Amino acid sequence: MTYSVKEMFLTLQGEGVNAGARAVFVRFAGCNLWSGREQDRASAICRFCDTDFVGTDGLGGGKFADAAALVAAVEGFWGAAAERRFVVLTGGEPMLQVDDALVAALHGRGFRIAIESNGTLAAHPGIDWVCISPKAGSAVVQRSGDELKLVWPQTGIDPVALEDWDFAHHLLQPLDDPQAAANQAACIDMVMARPRWRLSLQTHKMLGLR
Numbered sequence: 561m562t563y564s565v566k567e568m569f570l571t572l573q574g575e576g577v578n579a580g581a582r583a584v585f586v587r588f589a590g591c592n593l594w595s596g597r598e599q600d601r602a603s604a605i606c607r608f609c610d611t612d613f614v615g616t617d618g619l620g621g622g623k624f625a626d627a628a629a630l631v632a633a634v635e636g637f638w639g640a641a642a643e644r645r646f647v648v649l650t651g652g653e654p655m656l657q658v659d660d661a662l663v664a665a666l667h668g669r670g671f672r673i674a675i676e677s678n679g680t681l682a683a684h685p686g687i688d689w690v691c692i693s694p695k696a697g698s699a700v701v702q703r704s705g706d707e708l709k710l711v712w713p714q715t716g717i718d719p720v721a722l723e724d725w726d727f728a729h730h731l732l733q734p735l736d737d738p739q740a741a742a743n744q745a746a747c748i749d750m751v752m753a754r755p756r757w758r759l760s761l762q763t764h765k766m767l768g769l770r
């Protein structure tokens with residue numbers, strides 16, 4: 561199938577348990593919880609998105625005719641080195657496009673595959689690191705994985721109710737909005753009160769990385 565990719569880049573994973581790891585990011589175009597148009601934000605299910613995922617016009621983006629073409633581009637960003645090949649599939653909502661052919665082709669070139677997903681679609685079973693970030697008002701079907709990364713505070717979600725979801729790590733990531741400082745304080749308070757959770761910071765934003 562043809563994959564629509566907004567942008568692709570080599571950076572450090574900024575968030576979550578893998579923060580600091582060198583990774584190729586593939587940002588798929590499109591999401592099922594917001595059109596991506598500002599005029600639709602107030603009526604969207606997910607209203608706090610910090611990302612432009614509309615179209616295929618970003619750096620490294622485009623339409624890739626098949627999995628082999630997409631993986632060749634990923635490999636181009638990574639370079640020849642064989643050690644610890646790591647790709648993060650994000651978006652937009654990557655599970656709208658990730659399929660058997662892409663997972664097999666990435667594994668065939670030695671990549672460990674992580675996904676950043678809103679959890680409303682089942683994660684592909686071949687993915688090596690599943691990060692799910694639930695959104696209030698959506699039906700989360702993927703309730704197991706490697707890390708649950710809740711953007712917090714978020715009206716309509718109680719973190720305590722997510723503590724028994726089957727994830728190896730439960731993370732709170734401060735909502736990046738004009739109240740960022742208060743949001744960070746709220747996350748710290750929650751982690752101090754409930755040690756199941758730990759703090760995830762968007763370190764790429766602090767470092768000026770993509």
Ligand SMILES: C[S@@+](CC[C@H](N)C(=O)[O-])C[C@H]1O[C@@H](n2cnc3c(N)ncnc32)[C@H](O)[C@@H]1O
Nearest residue numbers: 608609610611651652653676677678693735736
């Ligand atoms: C842009 S989303 C793409 C992947 C997928 N659609 C999702 O929501 O998980 C990547 C990550 O950024 C987080 N995120 C989006 N907007 C944010 C914001 N304003 N502050 C903090 N994290 C945010 C999401 O919750 C998710 O963990």
Ligand SMILES: Nc1nc2[nH]cc(C(=O)O)c2c(=O)[nH]1
Nearest residue numbers: 572573574575650676764770
């Ligand atoms: N460096 C970096 N780390 C990230 N972790 C999750 C991201 C995302 O937008 O999915 C992201 C991103 O956009 N950049």
Ligand code: SF4
Nearest residue numbers: 591594606609652678
């Ligand atoms: S689900 Fe993810 S990509 Fe979609 S609007 Fe929300 S944060 Fe953005």
Ligand SMILES: [Mg+2]
Nearest residue numbers: 610611650770
């Ligand atoms: Mg991001």
